[in-house]
Amino acid sequence: MADPTAPVKDIAQLAQQHGFTVGAAESLTGGAISSALAQGEGAADWYHGTVVSYHKTVKFDLLGVTPGPVITERCAIEMAQGATRVLEADAVVSTTGAGGPDEEEGHPPGTVYVGVMVRGEVTCSKLELDGDPEEIVQEATQRSLELLLEQLRAATG
Numbered sequence: 001m002a003d004p005t006a007p008v009k010d011i012a013q014l015a016q017q018h019g020f021t022v023g024a025a026e027s028l029t030g031g032a033i034s035s036a037l038a039q040g041e042g043a044a045d046w047y048h049g050t051v052v053s054y055h056k057t058v059k060f061d062l063l064g065v066t067p068g069p070v071i072t073e074r075c076a077i078e079m080a081q082g083a084t085r086v087l088e089a090d091a092v093v094s095t096t097g098a099g100g101p102d103e104e105e106g107h108p109p110g111t112v113y114v115g116v117m118v119r120g121e122v123t124c125s126k127l128e129l130d131g132d133p134e135e136i137v138q139e140a141t142q143r144s145l146e147l148l149l150e151q152l153r154a155a156t157g
Contacts, residue, residue, distance in 0.1 A: 005036045007145040012040035014152045015047075015091070020118075022148075023089035024050040025063060025079040027070070028099040028112065032141040048087040053079065059096075062086065070096055071105045073124045076115035084117050091118040091155075093148040095140055100133040109133070112140045116151045123151060 015022050024033045034050035037043065051063060059065040063082030065075055079094035093116050100109025110129035115122065125147055129139045 005039050007142075007149045008036050008040040011037070011145065011149050011152060012042060012046065014149075014156060015040075016042055016045065018152075018156050020046060020091050020152065021048050021087075021089045022046055023048040023083050023087035023092045025083035025092060025094040025115075026050055026052050027054055027059070027079070027094075027096040029095045029137055029141050029144065030054060032137055033093060033095065033144055036141060036145060048089045051083050051086055069105050071098055071107045071111060071113065072096075073113050073115075073126065076113035076124050077117075077122050078115075080115035080117040080122060091148065091152055092116070093144050095144050097127070097140065099136050099140075110136050112136070112143075114140070114144045114147050116147050118151045118155045121151070121155065123147075 031052050037047050053059045056070050060067050065078040075096050076094050080092045083092045097112030098104040098107045112127040114125045129136050
């Protein structure tokens with residue numbers, strides 16, 4: 001398994017060079033993205049924090065996600081938008097999905113939606129991962145950080 005902190009080196013560098021503040025809204029990753037970001041160089045200057053919204057009511061009540069199914073592109077996008085507001089961050093990555101071992105909301109384990117919002121521009125990616133719940137969380141964390149890095153690079157030209 002790849003080191004989830006590897007993309008954080010570049011995220012930290014871009015955040016410091018371009019004045020980005022960074023945050024996250026996590027569901028199935030349960031704080032793993034936060035742990036990786038907090039290890040970034042100079043994190044105290046650019047990392048604003050994470051909302052771990054594991055339960056759907058936290059998504060609805062704190063992040064302003066529209067009530068309904070939560071393993072959706074819409075939910076991932078609204079989580080990113082809500083966390084941008086709550087955390088006052090320029091760049092936010094969000095995760096929601098089915099970590100397993102069982103199907104959730106009709107989705108097989110490993111179905112993950114990753115939202116990324118950077119200075120008002122939002123994208124969403126659907127991942128279909130394999131493995132046990134721990135492997136799915138690890139891979140979702142890694143891929144989410146890579147997607148955040150990709151969007152930060154796009155925003156900086």
